Amino acid sequence: MGFADDHLIPLVDAGLGNSSYLVDLGDGRALAVDASRDLRALRRAAAARGLTVAFAADTHLHADFLTGAVQLAADEGAAVLASAAGRRSFPHTALGDGDEVDLGGLTLRALATPGHTDEHLSFLLLDDGRELGVFTGGSLIVGSAARTDLQGADRAEELARAQYRSLRRLAALPDATAVWPTHGAGSFCSAPPGQERTTTIGAQKRANQLLAAEDEDAFVAALLGSLGSYPAYFDRLAELNRRGPVLLPTAPGLRPLTPAAVRDLLADGAVAVDARPIAEFAAGHLPGAFCDPLRPAFATWLGWLLPPDVPLVVVLGPGQDPAELAWQAAKIGYDRLAGQLAGGMDAWRADGGPTETLELLTADRIGDRPVLDVRQDAEFAAGHLPGAAHTELGALADDERGAADGTVVMCAHGERATTAASLLAARGARDLAVLAGGAPAWARATGRRLEEGGR
Known part of the structure; x- marks a missing residue:
């Protein structure tokens, strides 16, 4: 069909660190890949080109967002394309390794790439047999590969070994093949920082350290060693996506x-x-x-x-x-x-409603008050206030220790610290404060060095 670069429209969700994709098929129809339940950006992009979504492909049972494929099927009649191994309980075209779907001039070929999840598929987009690009979901991503512990820590190594084989399979594609991942920088599904959200096979063979791993064992050690914590809701959403999210008859709102x-x-x-x-x-x-x-x-x-x-x-x-x-x-x-x-x-x-307040402190006013740092482990290890206690914000929901009265809570900018302080105050902690600014700001204001290491 003469596929042009502008036929593929990436749609970035910066909050979740993910990309979905809209592909203009050239005849008024479109393919959506890994669309979330929040379809606003996708629908704006489709409307701007006069497109109807005819196909909605999901690379895997997502843990970090609800799929929009079911909504697209209900609203626009889109055919849902997904792995047969996912055993989804709603109507869909169940695909296995090597299965192809005729998109009307272009072809979509399913490639089994387990690792991030058991049933993970990548989708290779072909034009008359030529590899245009591959939607890699949570398999090969820019500079890394997605985490393999979402099925439980006891299966993380097994799935990491599967991820190794999947990445090797993808690396065998021609170097010029575009790589269109779903997970990117900012995703808790494991992605390194960086601005690039798409790449090519050749670029990843040159720059991705996991692809450069000496052997499978080295790959597994590097991947598992890079994994941090992930949001609690990840443990719920895969099953909701298997069953199919509840349809939204109207846009959600607040009365x-x-x-x-x-x-x-x-x-x-x-x-x-x-x-x-x-x-x-x-x-x-x-x-x-x-x-x-x-x-x-x-x-x-x-x-x-x-x-x-x-x-x-x-x-x-x-x-x-x-x-x-x-x-x-x-x-x-x-x-x-x-x-x-x-x-x-x-x-x-x-109306006479009671209120509470929270103190915001600059670095020079902390004095000898206890400090609780709620950043991620890697952030804390890179540099923290001397003597600061540390609990990741995500762990506070299950941490019964609370905080001593008078504690100063800190993060990188203040948002996570204020969230943490609100949780601690609801449990009874008093006279809490939040540090305005992060550890580097404290170091500049006080002239003191940060400590490194620890978790």
Whole structure:
């Protein structure tokens, strides 16, 4: 069909660190690959070109977002393409290794590439037999390969060995073959930092250290040694994707709630999620509110730290978009949004509602207060305040130790630390503060050296 570069449109979800893809098939139809339940960007791209999504392919049972393929099938009649080994319980074209799908001029060939998951497929896009590119999902990614411990730590090595064989298979494709991964920088499915989200087979053979591993054992040791923690909700979503996400008849949203309705909901067990910037949260918030500033990473921390079956009452500030929050929650299966506090904190105060505050500290004011660093292990090891305690933010949900009264909580910028402080305050810790700025800012302000190492 004469495939041009602009026929492939990457759609990046910076918050989750993922890319989905829309492929213009040249006849008014399109192929979507690894589309999430939040289909807004994909639909805007399709509408701009006058395309209807005819095929929706998923490389694997995603753990970090709900698939949008089921919604595309319901709304546009898209044929869902996925691995037969995934045993999905909704209508789909079940594919095995080597199976091909005629896209109308282009061909999509399924390649079994287990490792990230058991049933993982890569999809090789062919034009008259010529390899244009390969959608590698969570197999070969820019500079690495995706994690292999999502099926449990007891299977991580077994799947790492499968990942080794899968990457070797992909590396046998022609060097000019484009590589279109799903997971990229910022993904907890294991991706190194960097700006590049697509690559080529040849570039990865030159630069990917895992492909340069001396042998299978060295590959396994390097891959497993690079794995950090991942969000708790990852353990739930693969099964939801196997069954098929609940269809959304309309766009998710937030209904307005009066202060009285909010009080009743909280009394019945709902959780207040305050999505305002940290300075606004610190100046005054609902007692016991969970702070999760609305930003690209909002969904990650919502899914990591709160259970999915608790009704959520949302507090927003002026200018914040309730639709954005609702979509971020929906893409990870958090559909129990009771609504938002109408009029925000001004309405709550006017109604006589109680508030709590949180102190924001600059580095020169910490003094001898205890410090809790809630960054990831690798961040902490790279440089931290001398004597600081360390617990990753994601581990706080299951950490019963809490924090001593007067603790200063810190991260890289302040958002994660404020989230951590909100969790600790809800458990009873008092006189907490958040360090404004991170460890390098402390070092500059105090003239003292950071410590390295530790976890």
